[in-house]
Amino acid sequence: MLYLCLAPDQFTxxxxxxxxxxxxFKDGHVVKWSENLFHQEVDTGVFPIQSWVDFExxxxxxxxxxxxxxxxxxxxxxxxYYQENRTVDDYLDSFLILASDARYTDxxxxxxxxxxxxxxxxxxxxxxxxxxxxxxxxxxxWYTAAQRIDQARLANKAxxxxxxxxxxxxxxxxxx
Numbered sequence: 001m002l003y004l005c006l007a008p009d010q011f012t013x014x015x016x017x018x019x020x021x022x023x024x025f026k027d028g029h030v031v032k033w034s035e036n037l038f039h040q041e042v043d044t045g046v047f048p049i050q051s052w053v054d055f056e057x058x059x060x061x062x063x064x065x066x067x068x069x070x071x072x073x074x075x076x077x078x079x080x081y082y083q084e085n086r087t088v089d090d091y092l093d094s095f096l097i098l099a100s101d102a103r104y105t106d107x108x109x110x111x112x113x114x115x116x117x118x119x120x121x122x123x124x125x126x127x128x129x130x131x132x133x134x135x136x137x138x139x140x141x142w143y144t145a146a147q148r149i150d151q152a153r154l155a156n157k158a159x160x161x162x163x164x165x166x167x168x169x170x171x172x173x174x175x176x
Contacts, residue, residue, distance in 0.1 A: 017055075021055070099113065122149050122150060132145075
């Protein structure tokens with residue numbers, strides 16, 4: 001869409017826009033859908049989508065969820081969004097997208113959901129901070145605290161790995 005808006009003079013008709021867009025479909029379900037369109041053209045002699053508006057509508061009906069907000073809320077009600085082996089930064093990025101898509105704006109709800117998905121040790125460290133513990137209604141403070149703890153953990157892990165490699169030296173044999 002961005003390219004089509006930036007270079008409208010590159011296309012003389014909707015068919016060119018559609019074919020140009022289809023050329024980017026390389027794998028998965030979208031390739032099968034694209035191939036099916038061309039098979040229909042071979043069978044009937046007419047490409048089945050005649051306008052860009054129709055293309056957008058058919059694409060959305062094929063690949064966009066019927067109710068994206070409900071799907072996202074269901075994800076946030078489950079455990080699929082949990083941090084698991086990801087860094088806090090990666091977890092936070094995906095969490096913020098989900099929260100936005102679900103239209104969660106209540107600060108307390110955001111903190112509860114974010115905290116619930118964090119690794120237990122990270123969320124416990126934040127929850128039991130004796131000084132500077134973020135309020136349960138301050139998501140930004142929770143995000144920052146989690147990032148700091150994760151960065152400290154990663155720095156400590158790197159330090160320990162270099163310390164370990166420096167202390168483990170191969171045994172030397174005595175001269176004969």
